[in-house]
Amino acid sequence: MTADGDPVLELLPMVFAAPSEALAGAREVLDGDPTPFQASVAHHVIGIWQRDFGDLRLALKHLRRARDLAARAESADREADVLGTLGVALVHAGRTRQGLVAFERGIARGSRQSRARVLFLRAYVWWVLGRHKEALDDVRRAIPVLRQTDDVIWTARALTLRATVHLALGAVDRADADFTAAERLWETTGQEHDKADAVESRGLAAFRSGDIPVALRLLDEAEEMYAKLTTPTFMLTIRRCEVLLSAGLAAEALAQADTAVGLLDGIGGQSTRKAELLLVAARAARLADDPHTAIARAAVAVRLFAAQRRTWWQTHAQLVLIEARLAAGRPSGRLVADAAAVAGRLAAFGSPSAPEAALLAGRIALALGWTADAERHLAVAARSRRAGPPLARMTGWAAQALRAEAAGSGRGVLEACRRGLDVLDDHRTTLGASELRARATAQGAELAALAQRASLDSGGPRRLLAWSERWRATALSTPPARPPADPVLLSGLTAFREIAARAEEARMEGRPVPALEREQRRLEREIRSRTLHMRGNAPGEGERFDPTRLLARLGEGRLVELAVVDGRVHALLCGQGRVRRFAAGLLSEAMAEAEHVQAGLRRLAHPGAEARLPVVEAAGRRLEELLLGEAAQHLGSGPVVVVPPGRLHRVPWALLPSLRERVLSVSPSAGSWLRALDTRPPPGGRHVLVRGPGLATGGAEVPDLAGRYGRPTVLEHDDAEVPRVLAELDGAALAHIAAHGTFRADSPLFSSLGMADGPLIVHDFERLARSPYRIILSSCDTARLASVGADELLGLVTALLPLGTAGVVASSAPVNDAAVVPLMLALHKGLSTGLSLAEALRDARAALPGDAVHQATGWAFTAFGAA
Structure with a gap:
């Protein structure tokens, strides 16, 4: 049998079809009595496996041995194939010059087909090095030959690579065409690893075109395929981190990148991959407001890329380093010069990041007062506003807004901000998950701030109100996409509930729970992953906010929207047909005072802390000065709606002296309040009362309430299981839930209410066709929320409002369980006489005993919405 027909050659394609089997087969060949040709193939296989999945130093050792054995076998094609693989390994090891020499020798040594394969491998290396023109030149030379020789596997690889290079250059349509052609070829082969790589690449293409849910779904599919092959996924981690960053999940991306760096170091893996992981970690740290970590990661990445002669990558790392510094x-002037130089190099590379660097240079120049330099750089960045993916266009509109601001054109600022936020609106409608929609707003924070500043300078209070609303609680304007038919998600939620219940039971009995907690975290990741895959189905964000409509609907009431411009709070008082602005205090001082109040309420929830009451009341007066200023003197005598920024969501508004005896409600935005006002109760008027386990009072108010409402649905004991509770809540007129509330600051959509079979989480509520018209949550911390994105809130209350709930009563602080019972009974007494939630809550507070515990309990509860 000739060497070319040797069955040992079948091990080479097997490396990417069944890597573990290929490795075992190669070792078996070497344990026998192989010919030099056979030994060369076996060492080649081990070298590829070690290069991609193991220790790069071992890879180089085996590949050099394979090269020497190929020379002994006098097989030019065998030697050329090994030289191509060795060239890739050398470049990944940071030995770029040696790698390029190996490619030259391989091209000179091989026949037509093997030469084409080496050209493909060199094209891959050019891509790794960021030299995209050279990569396209080589892969375009390789593809016709590979097609003519019917080399299906290598043709598919070459098409996939060409698509990836197109993506790096921003040519998404060309990339998509090549990915589609490659996928058709992969379906005819058994190359499972290459198939997974193709799915991963399609995920990258979806991300580059702005489709984050599809990108996450495809990357998760690829990860499952790699897991079956038991192969590491460092490139996949890099791409997933890029998607997470674009979705506003910077802390998560940083954790994943740092973990991957540790794993890569542990196996002595590719230096090139380490540099790329450090770059994405640096970007994540910068976006997570951790500039010192960003500097540390970016500086190492710059050094590694320089040593690897990867100028394209080095320049991108320098951009992150400048941003972090x-x-x-x-x-400083040095930073302007550095950013401008990076912008020029990125533009020469054809990188989509070039406008971002030009914007950075312009922004720094503006801060220094260098208006001419700023205009030059911003004009370059502004060119990207007309075309390209959403984030690139937003970069362009941000640059245009800064140009207009520098030129003193308030109208120009507002027009640029409007156009930029419209781009982001369109992008967010593709996102089905409420978490992604909320976090995506961070990308428009600068535009929103510029517009508010321009409105404050020249537009008057009504315009400032309109722009405050333009970017406030927008994620709540439409319901999240619901996946009721997703069996994987439903089974995951059930399993999560069971594990969480078992873990809680074990804690109460003093048994160890690490294994249960690990399984719970795994299930949380799976549930969250499934929800992030959901695409949005809203055609748009609905009608724009209209101040005139708001003023007409307020009647005798007042709405106070708190806008924050350059760190200062401005109270926008709406009522009597006009909008007035009152300057108040600094946001930072108000946030600090709100934390002091929360600490005081926690103490007052326990008897014996009465001495803290005057301190808490004094903090309430101070909060009023900081948040309302002179607006507190102009509230009239009617109902008041407060619309705070997300960072002030924990303020107990009923504690403020001017609001203490009023009909008071809180809303995430004026638009949300108007939508709640327009929400009609469902037909039938069903009342649902739920009592969860483990409450100190046993939910003592529920039996009394059952008598008040005639024939309500009462769910308690074993009946209070999540599936039954959800079924009864769907479309109810009123729901009262007495159950332990748990807020998850680390993952707000896993905040929960304790039911008989485990936690009822926010993700469960999002599956309702229509949440109850009114909901009363009588336990601790049920109104706690996480502030994310530009000015968005994630948590139980904000999950209910877009789903058909017009009003919620919940607490933003720990409360005394015994003191809650009379408050709830008084609240429902008012509701049964036809009062709104806000009216009934005002009267219920007044009916409580005057001691500190009961007063603190009343202040802790807030009415949200308009029911």
């Missing part, structure tokens, strides 16, 4: 220090 700016965030950690002061603007």
Whole structure:
């Protein structure tokens, strides 16, 4: 049998079809009595496996041995194939010059087909090095030959690579065409690893085109395929981190990148991959407001890329380094020069990041007062506003807004901000998960701030109100997409509930729970992953906010929207047909005072802390000065709606002296309040009362309430299981839930209410066709929320409002369980006479005993919405 027909050659394609089997087969060949040709193939296989999945130093050792054995076998094609693989390994090891020499020798040594394969491998290396023109030149030379020789596997690889290079250059349509052609070829082969790589690449293409849910779904599919092959997924981690960053999940991306770096170091893996992981970690740290970590990661990445002669990558790392240094220090002329130089190099590379660098240079120049330099750089960045993916266009509109601001054109600022936020609106409608929609708003924070500043300078209170609303609680304007038919998600939720219940039972009995907690975290990741895959189905964000309509609907009431411009709170008082602005205090001082109040309420929830009451009341007066200013003197005598920014969601508004005896409600936005006002109760008027386990009072108010409402649905004991509770809540007129509330700051959509079979989480509520018209949550911390994105809130209350709930009563602080019972009974007494939630809550507070515990309990509860 000739060497070319040797069955040992079948091990080479097997490396990417069944890697473990290929490795075992190669070792078996070497344990026998192989010919030099056979030994060369076996060492080649082990070298590829070690290069991609193991220790790069071992890879180089085996590949050099394979090269020497190929020379002994006098097989030019065998030697050329090994030289191509060795070239890739050398470049991944940071030995770029040696790698390029190996490619030259391989191209000179091989026949037509093997030469084409080496050209493909060199094209891959050019891509790794960021030299995209050279990569396209080589892969375009390789593809016709590979097609003519019917080399299906290598043709598919070459098409996949060409698509990836197109993506790096921003040519998404060309990339998509090549990915589609490659996928058709992969279906005819058994190359499972290559198939997974194709799915991963399609995920990257979806991300580049702005489709985050599809990108996450495809990357998860690829991860499952890699897991079956038991192969590491460092490139996949890099791509997933890029998607997470674009979705506003910077802390999560940083954790994943740092973990991957540790794993890569542990196996002596590719230096090139380590540099790329450090770059994405640096970007994540910068976006997570950790500039010092960003500087550390980016500086190492710059050094590694330089040593690897990867100028394209090095320049991108330098961009992140400049951004982090700016965030950690002061603007300087040196930073302007560095950013401008990086912008020029990125533009020469054809990188989509070039406008971002030009915007950075312009922003720093503006901060230094260098208006001419700023205009030059911003004009370059502004060119990207007309075309390209959403984030690139937003970068362009941000640059245009800064140009207009520098030129003193308030109208120009507002027009640029409007156009940029419209781009982001369109992008967010593709996102089905409420978490992604909320976090995506961070990308429009600068535009929103510029518009508010321009409105404050020249537009008057009504315009400032309109722009405050333009970017406030927008994720709540439409319901999240619901996947009721997703069996994987439903089974995951059931399993999560069971494990969480078992873990809680074990804690109460003093048994160890690490294994249960690990399984719970795994299930949480799976549930969250499934929800992030959901695409949005809203055609748009609905009608724009209209101040005139708001004023007409307020009647004798007042709405106070708190806008924050350059760190200062401005109270926008709406009522009597006009909008007035009152300057108040600093946001930072108000946030600190709100934390002091929360600490005081926690103490007052326990008897014996009466001495803290005057301190808490004094903090309430101080909060009123900081948040309302002179607006507190102009509230009239009617109902008041407060619309705070997300960072003030924990303020107990009923504690403020001017609001203490009023009909008071809180809303995430004026638009949300108007939508709640327009929400009609469902037909039938069903009342549902739920009593969860483990409450100190046993939910003592529920039996009394059952008598008040005639024939309500009462769910308690074993009946209070999540599936039954959800079925009864769907479309109810009123729901009262007495159950332990748990807020998850680390993952707000896993905040929960304790039911008989485990936690009822926010993700469960999002599956309702229509949540109850009114909901009363009588336990601790049920109104706690996480502030994310530009000015968005995630938590139980905000999950209910877009789903058909017009009003919620919940607490934003720990409360005394015994004191809650009379408050709830008094609240429902008012509701049964036809009062709204806000009216009934005002009267219920007044009916409580005057001691500190009962007063603190009343202040802790807030009415949200308009029912």
